[in-house]
Amino acid sequence: MVSNMPHLDYTMLDELKEIMDDEFLALLRAFLSDSDTRVKSLRVAYDAGDHDNARAIAHSFKGSSGNMGAAALSQLCTEIEQLAKDGRTLDAGTLIGELEGEYKSVATEIMGVISSDAKLPKK
Amino acid sequence: MDGLEERPAKLNILIADDNPTDRMILSRIVQSEGLSVIEAANGLEAVEAFKKHRPDLVLLDALMPEMDGFDAAKHIKQLSADDLVPVIFLTSLTDADSLARCLNAGGDDFLTKPYNRIVLKAKIAAMTRLRNLNKTVLAQRDRISGYNKHLLREQEVAKCVFDNIAHPGCVDAPNITYILSPMAVFNGDLLLAARSPSGNLLVFLGDFTGHGLPAAIGAMPVAEIFYGMSLKGFAMSEILKEINRKLVQILPAGVFCCGCMAHFDYRKNVISVWNGGLPDAILYRSDSGEVEQLPSFNLPLGILKPDQFKVAPKELECAEGDQFYMCSDGILEEENIEGEMYGEQRFLDVFKNNTDPSLIFSEQKSALDAFRSTDDQGDDHSLVEIIFRQEDAHETAQTSVIATESISRDWRFSYELRSETLRSFNPLPLLTHIIREEPGLSAKSGELYTILAELYYNALDHGVLGLNSQMKASSDGFAEYYRLKEKRLLSLDGASVAITLDHIPKDNGGRLTIQVEDSGKGFNYKNIDVGLESNSGYSGRGIPLLHKLCERLQYHGKGNVVSVDYLWEYTNKLLTKAG
Numbered sequence: 001m002v003s004n005m006p007h008l009d010y011t012m013l014d015e016l017k018e019i020m021d022d023e024f025l026a027l028l029r030a031f032l033s034d035s036d037t038r039v040k041s042l043r044v045a046y047d048a049g050d051h052d053n054a055r056a057i058a059h060s061f062k063g064s065s066g067n068m069g070a071a072a073l074s075q076l077c078t079e080i081e082q083l084a085k086d087g088r089t090l091d092a093g094t095l096i097g098e099l100e101g102e103y104k105s106v107a108t109e110i111m112g113v114i115s116s117d118a119k120l121p122k123k
Numbered sequence: 124m125d126g127l128e129e130r131p132a133k134l135n136i137l138i139a140d141d142n143p144t145d146r147m148i149l150s151r152i153v154q155s156e157g158l159s160v161i162e163a164a165n166g167l168e169a170v171e172a173f174k175k176h177r178p179d180l181v182l183l184d185a186l187m188p189e190m191d192g193f194d195a196a197k198h199i200k201q202l203s204a205d206d207l208v209p210v211i212f213l214t215s216l217t218d219a220d221s222l223a224r225c226l227n228a229g230g231d232d233f234l235t236k237p238y239n240r241i242v243l244k245a246k247i248a249a250m251t252r253l254r255n256l257n258k259t260v261l262a263q264r265d266r267i268s269g270y271n272k273h274l275l276r277e278q279e280v281a282k283c284v285f286d287n288i289a290h291p292g293c294v295d296a297p298n299i300t301y302i303l304s305p306m307a308v309f310n311g312d313l314l315l316a317a318r319s320p321s322g323n324l325l326v327f328l329g330d331f332t333g334h335g336l337p338a339a340i341g342a343m344p345v346a347e348i349f350y351g352m353s354l355k356g357f358a359m360s361e362i363l364k365e366i367n368r369k370l371v372q373i374l375p376a377g378v379f380c381c382g383c384m385a386h387f388d389y390r391k392n393v394i395s396v397w398n399g400g401l402p403d404a405i406l407y408r409s410d411s412g413e414v415e416q417l418p419s420f421n422l423p424l425g426i427l428k429p430d431q432f433k434v435a436p437k438e439l440e441c442a443e444g445d446q447f448y449m450c451s452d453g454i455l456e457e458e459n460i461e462g463e464m465y466g467e468q469r470f471l472d473v474f475k476n477n478t479d480p481s482l483i484f485s486e487q488k489s490a491l492d493a494f495r496s497t498d499d500q501g502d503d504h505s506l507v508e509i510i511f512r513q514e515d516a517h518e519t520a521q522t523s524v525i526a527t528e529s530i531s532r533d534w535r536f537s538y539e540l541r542s543e544t545l546r547s548f549n550p551l552p553l554l555t556h557i558i559r560e561e562p563g564l565s566a567k568s569g570e571l572y573t574i575l576a577e578l579y580y581n582a583l584d585h586g587v588l589g590l591n592s593q594m595k596a597s598s599d600g601f602a603e604y605y606r607l608k609e610k611r612l613l614s615l616d617g618a619s620v621a622i623t624l625d626h627i628p629k630d631n632g633g634r635l636t637i638q639v640e641d642s643g644k645g646f647n648y649k650n651i652d653v654g655l656e657s658n659s660g661y662s663g664r665g666i667p668l669l670h671k672l673c674e675r676l677q678y679h680g681k682g683n684v685v686s687v688d689y690l691w692e693y694t695n696k697l698l699t700k701a702g
Binding site for chain 1: 141142143144145147148151152155186188215236237238240
């Protein structure tokens, strides 16, 4: 089901662009830099079997990716968060792999948005 | 208005979220509404930022590192105390328990992720309204408590003024016992007691309709009139008429004064009672234990126009030790927990069950206390007991006038009252007033009032009206005496009483000669040894008393003219009785 979902909801992104106005690009960059950290630290928490950290990271990442219109990524976070909450972080290996892949796709699309948006002349 | 409507130029909003992108989006939405933003990345930072910036509204992520939103909310609520600073939780938690937890931690609302801009705007607006409402309520609360403090201060000052004007007079005399709330003046209850120049006692218990200042204001003129007129020797009926006239003039419609006034005449052994709207006054006969109820037959004071207001006090013969009671309706209307009223029967039962008259007052008090069974001290409960005792008559209010100069003047004053005037006018206050103008006689006005009263009423009752004082020996005759007096006064024609005051300076003082001549047919004074100390045979003429107070007492002509000499002198600047 996750695989069928689009990586990014462009309607939401358009709304965000309207809200953020000249800070839209800064938001996208902040998302990428924040998310890089989260994806890496989630892997560390998984390796260490650290339920609490895994849960907190997944929870936070769920929120920010949801807000960015990355629904599939957000959905993966939800599932990982639930496993960590149940103390089954070690069962999340596959999901974390999927999450890393999904994030790579999301990041690629966002970078595309950044480069096309940056080329547009400013009003 | 005092700034309640004023809105700060820019509301300050604290946004605490550990997630930088969420923070950025929220900040942007909030700023686009024209609000200014303070950002925090975790709970600890949020609490610090709150202390520093005192924002108007807080958006708080539920799950954050360092300190989560739940703890931060508790801290913030504690810091804001009375001031309502709404906290909106930001959460991607969606289960009911988690949302409930947000509210239990002191949150006022929550907003779920992903954010919906329209919902967020609406929530900020709703919370701002809530905050403004709270501010208004707080400001009104402070204003009300300010008004209340102000009112209490004013009442204290007012009470001080009232206490000076509506002072209780001689209610602390040994034969008077009473209960009256210390703030009674604001409950409209008023107890006044004064001694007339002749040493008789006048007591008034009043109960104004309503409470607070309107009730208290009426008490002032009542007290002024009561004390002013009783000191000058005006009769009870005249004082009541004047109080009524004044109250009708000053009180708004619907405000009036229920009251009972009683005059204790120690020489005639008579209590005169006028009851206008108070519960039955009680005369307790201490020898027989008999209880005489004196109900109100009159409208309260301050209702009838002066020409409609008639005073006919009930005259009751009484004996040494008789006890008299007046109470306000607050006593009889006292309710117990079941909402049952105390009522008149319980009040009367105390008299019925009493075995020692000296305990009646305390028995009344404890019966009432037992009935109401709460500690809540009733406010408008007034009860007064006056024991009729001769010895108290001697406690005449002494006006300690100190002579500033030793003056004695030479003068003569003549005054004749004719039928119409004899019917309704009491000349004693006027005569007393004239006598007080003589510096040396001022301090003697009590004795002189007694002498004048004796002479005047002898002339009027026995001389002009031809009444026989022996009628008063029995209680039936007593009532008949007053009935006849009323009747004969009404049919009076061509009658007169002439009073002459003649004052001559002498050595270190003076001599006042009082002559009273009436139009009656006189009496055979030649058969009476006027020096006799006994009262027997011609009581009512008060001859022994006059002898005691005067140097000389002499009847002239056919017995319709009498004159007395009263001598006085200065001693050590203090005025004392001569001889």
